[in-house]
Amino acid sequence: MQRYFVTPEQIADRSIVLEGDDAHHITRVMRMEAGDLIIVSDGAERVAEAKLINLSPGRVEAEVNEWLPMTGEPVWSVTVAQSLPKGDKMEIVIQKGTEIGAAAFVPFESQRMIVQYDGKKEAKRLERWGKIAKEAAEQAHRSRIPSIEAVASWEQLLARIASADLALFCYEKEGGGLGLREAVARHRLNENWGGEERRILLIVGPEGGFTEREAEEAEKAGAIVVGLGKRILRTETAAMVGLACLMYESGEMGGA
Structure with missing residues (x-):
């Protein structure tokens, strides 16, 4: 229907x-x-x-x-913070992320992003992104449309880490180290989570990846630096893989 x-x-x-x-x-x-x-x-x-x-x-x-009933919404509220990618990749992140179950999207600026951000075009771009999220939410039979915030600066992104129950910073140099699943498992054990709703911030870098300094600053702000496997993923792929893993760990796909 x-x-x-x-x-x-x-x-x-x-x-x-x-x-x-x-x-x-x-x-x-x-x-x-x-x-x-x-x-x-x-x-x-x-x-x-x-x-x-x-x-x-x-x-x-x-x-x-x-x-x-209001069905179609995950137990965990996951916000995808995506450093602005070039071309239409942000549209792909929003469309597919909405289908998978993201609650919100926060585009942000980082040091190695390739695209030249133009604040004058922001209103038009947000309108288009909102339309894409609405259509994807309808197609996926969501009960809510994910919110899409205005483009944040790096400093603004760091400031919001503290407000999340869990902030995961996806870093390619951590590929062979602490994985996302292990980080979530450790945090759930320490915090005695259970199945209740949690606010999670998933932070994904641009095509050029994050710098070591950005990783250090994010960790200092309270994020857990994690890898998404041994392979190097495209920025739009990393967002989808991380989000899908979180949906699985929350029990959304019968995995918890």
Whole structure:
């Protein structure tokens, strides 16, 4: 069943209004008709199965058939902090990361990043990234759309490490040393975690990798420096591998 996200204001009692791109998708792309069923989420507290009533290219009205449980969200809340990669790689990280289960994305600047960050284009870029996250969340049947923060400086990224229950700094020079899985296992043992929700920050470097100084600064700020195996991964691959490992360790895939 096709899923759509709306704002809380678009759901009133048992009626739902979908507009803009969503209405276009329903009427022109999916070619749905009155009586067809869809799933609608406000991205916060409510998910409903709804029946289409009135359809036009710019506005679709539906009525709630039944309220559904908020499923599709991992127990652990993982934020992917990704140093800005070149080209469309950040879009890939957001799309695939949303499908896997990331709760949020924080693009940030680091010393060896190749792309030249242009703050004047940030609003437009954030809008596009948000659209990609929304579409991926709909496709993956998420209950929430991951948030995407404005590009952070290296200093701002270091400052937020302390607010995470666990911060993992992915460093290629640690490939043969402490692995992500071992780091999580040690931390869970020390902190007596159990299955409750935890806030995890997964930090991934750019194409050129992190510098030794950045690794030292991250560790000093409270992050655990980890490797993702003996192979050197592309930056967008590293984000997906690290995130998938965390989903497995949380029991999301039956591994805990």
